[in-house]
Amino acid sequence: MGPDAQAGEGAVFKSGFVTLVGRPNAGKSTLFNAVLGKKLAIVSGTPQTTRHRFRAIVNAPGYQLVLVDTPGIHKPHDALGEELNRSACKAVESVDALCFVLDATRAFGSGDQWILDATARSKAPRMLVLSKCECAGDAEQEAQVAAACAANRFDAVVALSAHTGAGIGRFVETAVSFLPEGPCWFPPDVSCDQPLEVIVAEFIREKVLASTFDEVPHAVGVQVEELSFDRRKGHCSVRATVFVERESQKGILIGHRGERIKQVGTQARLDLARFLAASVYLDLRVKLRRHWRRDASQIRRFGYGEGA
Numbered sequence: 001m002g003p004d005a006q007a008g009e010g011a012v013f014k015s016g017f018v019t020l021v022g023r024p025n026a027g028k029s030t031l032f033n034a035v036l037g038k039k040l041a042i043v044s045g046t047p048q049t050t051r052h053r054f055r056a057i058v059n060a061p062g063y064q065l066v067l068v069d070t071p072g073i074h075k076p077h078d079a080l081g082e083e084l085n086r087s088a089c090k091a092v093e094s095v096d097a098l099c100f101v102l103d104a105t106r107a108f109g110s111g112d113q114w115i116l117d118a119t120a121r122s123k124a125p126r127m128l129v130l131s132k133c134e135c136a137g138d139a140e141q142e143a144q145v146a147a148a149c150a151a152n153r154f155d156a157v158v159a160l161s162a163h164t165g166a167g168i169g170r171f172v173e174t175a176v177s178f179l180p181e182g183p184c185w186f187p188p189d190v191s192c193d194q195p196l197e198v199i200v201a202e203f204i205r206e207k208v209l210a211s212t213f214d215e216v217p218h219a220v221g222v223q224v225e226e227l228s229f230d231r232r233k234g235h236c237s238v239r240a241t242v243f244v245e246r247e248s249q250k251g252i253l254i255g256h257r258g259e260r261i262k263q264v265g266t267q268a269r270l271d272l273a274r275f276l277a278a279s280v281y282l283d284l285r286v287k288l289r290r291h292w293r294r295d296a297s298q299i300r301r302f303g304y305g306e307g308a
């Protein structure tokens with residue numbers, strides 16, 4: 001039975017798109033996963049983690065909410081940064097509501113103002129979402145809300161913590177309140193608009209982000225070369241390559257006697273096995289592709305930004 005049927009005879013069915021925007025590290029992807037109830041988007045303490053515009057589909061009786069995660073909007077340093085900004089700014093076009101995610105623990109600043117200005121052409125209702133609230137006191141939260149509201153008009157304000165779950169229900173209720181009456185845009189059994197190859201590549205990249213520092217995380221691009229998933233047998237086999245820009249980064253990522261890349265592979269495999277509820281074989285290689293972040297065609301090949 002689809003959500004249309006579940007909504008009951010004569011009931012209004014609501015559907016639409018709600019986009020999350022904000023500075024890198026604001027907590028957009030963590031919120032996205034919390035709403036979805038499972039890990040789909042990767043998360044890390046390294047700013048500029050998200051490189052794909054991901055859509056998650058939340059089905060419930062009476063509505064279908066399509067939540068859009070975007071790359072953090074920032075001052076770009078290369079073609080990749082420009083592409084990610086373009087992708088995030090484009091994701092605010094024709095949405096039903098726009099959520100500006102503001103980290104409660106980082107004072108509202110020029111980076112936030114820049115995002116509000118860059119997305120000003122969207123006439124959609126705006127929500128101010130104050131994230132990481134379990135780490136900020138009442139006075140800190142009030143100051144953040146006051147600063148954001150002085151810079152921009154918001155139609156709703158929600159304070160939440162994706163880590164504790166506080167405020168997530170209210171976030172969904174508020175987002176749904178902005179949805180118009182409409183059909184299911186996605187079949188009820190679909191929860192994400194990205195192919196499995198992209199999700200697998202992202203899971204691998206998340207483990208690289210967690211196990212490397214300095215310049216390595218941003219220099220990494222992951223490509224799934226081959227993937228076969230036998231649902232009946234519950235087995236998935238993946239061959240993937242992690243690309244870096246310099247020989248030195250390759251050495252760091254491979255590690256002493258291949259220990260680091262082995263650890264990355266093991267952790268990514270466990271995440272994927274949990275996600276697919278299947279056994280997973282993962283063959284992971286590291287290769288050099290010099291200056292790929294300056295190369296628009298390579299960025300597209302990875303599917304980052306607009307290409308997603």
Ligand SMILES: Nc1nc2c(ncn2[C@@H]2O[C@H](COP(=O)(O)OP(=O)(O)OP(=O)(O)O)[C@@H](O)[C@H]2O)c(=O)[nH]1
Pocket residue numbers: 022023024025026027028029030031042043044045046047048049050051070071072073131132133134135160161162163164
């Ligand atoms: N304490 C706390 N930390 C959080 C919360 N939500 C996210 N974080 C942390 O904030 C960091 C960034 O989270 P992400 O969800 O990757 O942030 P993002 O906005 O998607 O970042 P980009 O993809 O780089 O734009 C991670 O270390 C998260 O664990 C929260 O509710 N509480």
Ligand SMILES: [Mg+2]
Pocket residue numbers: 028029030041042043049050070071072
């Ligand atoms: Mg993110």
